[in-house]
Amino acid sequence: MELTEKERRLLALHYVFPVPLNRLGKLFEIDPDLDQLFTYRAKELAELLNIPMAKAFKLKENLQRNMDTPYDELYERHAIFPIPFTHSLYPEKLHLLIDPPAVLYAKGHLQLLTDRWYIAIIGSRKATAYSKKALELIVPPLVENNAVIVSGLAKGADAMAHEAALEYGGKTIAVLGHGLFHLYPKENAKLAAEIVEKQLILTEYPPYMKPERWTFPMRNRIISGLSDAVVVTEAARKSGTMSTVEHALDHGKDIFTVPGPITSALSAGPNQLLDEGAKPIWSGFQIVEMLAFNR
Known part of the structure; x- marks a missing residue:
């Protein structure tokens, strides 16, 4: 499955912070393509994601540790297909939810x-x-x-x-x-x-x-x-x-x-x-x- 760089960055974030899309709204407002995902300070992550500082420090640490991990390739080895909310296969009806899944993981x-x-x-x-x-x-x-x-x-x-x-x-x-x-x-x-x-x-x-x-x-x-x-x-x-x-x-x-x-x-x-x-x-x-x- 072909994914954009934005979608690959979303997979990296979702792996360590698996929350619905509405929890990421403020982050996408200021960084629509997640270009700065791996460079945010813990304080910025805490504000953007509305999480405690301790959790933000842990999240920043996990993001930096795994920033080069090719999640899409790893999933493919297990015949798992990640479907980010921006992908054409993502069901339109789920966009109508208050809290749509940020990523779906499919098998079959x-x-x-x-x-x-x-x-x-x-x-x-x-x-x-x-x-x-x-x-x-x-x-x-x-x-x-x-x-x-x-x-x-x-x-x-x-x-x-x-x-x-x-x-x-x-x-x-x-x-x-x-x-x-x-x-x-x-x-x-x-x-x-x-x-x-x-x-x-x-x-x-x-x-x-x-x-x-x-x-x-x-x-x-x-x-x-x-x-x-x-x-x-x-x-x-x-x-x-x-x-x-x-x-x-x-x-x-x-x-x-x-x-x-x-x-x-x-x-x-x-x-x-x-x-x-x-x-x-x-x-x-x-x-x-x-x-x-x-x-």
Whole structure:
């Protein structure tokens, strides 16, 4: 992948300071091409990045130590493709976020970033066979109409969504909450390998970053940001799934939810969303018709 000198400098910064683009706004205002990146004093970095002096000294030290590191070449050795926010492959919809990723790291088939429709399918890590049955009705029409299924490679509903896309010959993107040198959960290693081989995995975190409690809520905004609509299968009333829905609502995305039995705790989230105005879904054709009408 061809990168500009500005993009290479951004990779160097992002490796040691992996924050969203909005955190770099003041820096880009005064230095749009990052020409002075390796010459800033710690005090200047502290002011431009709004970080404590101790962190600024550490950042300056790390930048100078690694200023000659060819990050793009190192990533390429691991079949990782960095996509800076200025690159043509960077999804336009992510620019609409308040806090867009400064860099995406991709592994797999990059052409999936140029498709027409993206549908997020999310739900509980404890999703039951009810979610799997629902996906048998929702995913095939989406696949038939070339929608890309987006989810988070978590246990439960996420894994079911990716597996359904693969089973019906469709396309899928897995968005991770950690770097590509790690995998969470380990149980999805085989599924992750299949997605890398045939589909696409994305993350905003440099390869070395491990999964942390705070990285997954951040990941959720990318799932909703990429997508034209969000489908919720099963979810507790308070859960990571519902936080993704909140991001989606902030982005003006259509929310579809699978109605569930009132006796199930995992239907509490979807049923609440229905009460708040989400669209009930029982067939993927409902989404196809909505997207076709809106376009």
